[in-house]
Each structure stands twice: as structure tokens, then as C-alpha cells.
Amino acid sequence: MCWDCWIGSCSSFYAVLAGLAFMFSSSILLQILACAIYGNWWPMLSALMYVLVPMPCLFFGGGSTQFLTSRDGGGWIDAAKFMTGASAVGSIAIPIILRHAHMIETGAMLIEFTSFFIFACTVMCFHRASLEEDW
Template identity: 90%
Template sequence: MFSSSILLQILACAIYGNWWPMLSALMYVVVPMPCMFFGGGSTQSLISRDGGGWIDAAKFLTGASTVGSLAIPIILRHAGMIETGAMLIEFTSFFIFICTVMCFHRASLDDDW
């Protein structure tokens, strides 16, 4: 699923001959970083209510980078730098990426795996 998300990123750039949409692919690298650095490397800390300052910072930064992943194509489209089709392909890619993360999180919660 992650590979198809990256493929859609590349197709959004290649079909329209504009490589600006690759900025949101950079956000795919940034999204898991707060969880890895501040959350102890576990996705369990993002859904728990307890925590501390570092866990809350990880939650905030993960949310901010997720919103940035959606905002970059919208801003680029509003500025006229990318086409509407490229923006829609970017949104599809983001949806597949989020589904991949949710499947990984669900599999990591189960002890049977």
C-alpha cells in the first residue's frame, strides 16, 4: 500500500509535468518523526490519554505535519502551481498512506502477529 501511495505521488508529478507536488512526499518522512523521537518509537503513545510533555509534543507535531500533508497540495493549487488533477491524485495518495499507517498500527497492537 505504501508503494502505491509513492507511485501516485510520482504519477501526480509525471502526468502533469510538474514536480511541485513532491513537496507533500517530503511530509511522509516528517509525519512519523515526532512519534519516533518523542513518543518512544511506539504508536501506542499517540492514542493513550496519559503521557507527559514529550508525549503531548509528539501528538501535536504529528497532527501538525499531517495537516501540512493535506495543506501543501491545496496551497500549491491555490497558487496555480499545480493542476486540480494533480491535487486530487495527491489526496488519493495521502488517503492510501493513512490507511497504510492505520493497518500498521492495528497489526502492531495485536499480539498474535
């Protein structure tokens, strides 16, 4: 491998990594702003789901997201897929339930949805980047 090719692949790796870090930090910033703007910290419950979403990948998928798109698997892989889906749905359901109970404002709920959308895009971009052989 030539020196210029190696430098180009490293710079693209760092660019992808920096982009993913920016997306994740902007999602967390929106999460905090949804709480701080309206003076209510109940929306932070959905931040708990942000912690729970990658756990099945870490425990049952070996740290890889490739098991989520495969058709094969067993009991543990199916359980991991179920837990990933349940925690992703919980990230959407918690702000809706809190809004329905009049515990948060509509604006906070919409900011939470935007934060989840950015977080989901970050996870999908990470999955796409991890499929490449350069990682």
C-alpha cells in the same frame, strides 16, 4: 505451540507485511505520478511530509504508535502528538496551497489526496497490526 499454528501465524504476519508494503508503495507511486503526468514536480513537497509524519513516533514514542491513542503523557508526548498532527495536516494543506497559487493542476491535487488517503490507511493498518501481540 504446534508446528501448524506457528506456520499459520508466520504466514499471516508476512501477508500483513506484504499488504502494508503494497499500500505504501502504491501511495508513493501515486505521488510520483501526480508529478510526472502533469510535468510539474511541486507536488513532491507533500512527500516531505510523509517523511516527517513518523518522526515523532520514532523519537518520542519509542517507535510505537500506541502513545497517539493514550490519554496519559507529559510534555514530550504532547509535543509528539502535536507534531504528528501538524505534519498530517501539512500533507493535505500543501497540495491545496499549491493549487490555490496555480502552481499545480486540479488533477495533480486530487491524485495527491488519493495518495495521502492510501498512506493514512497504511498507517492506521500498521497501528492496528502493531496492537496485536503476535508482532
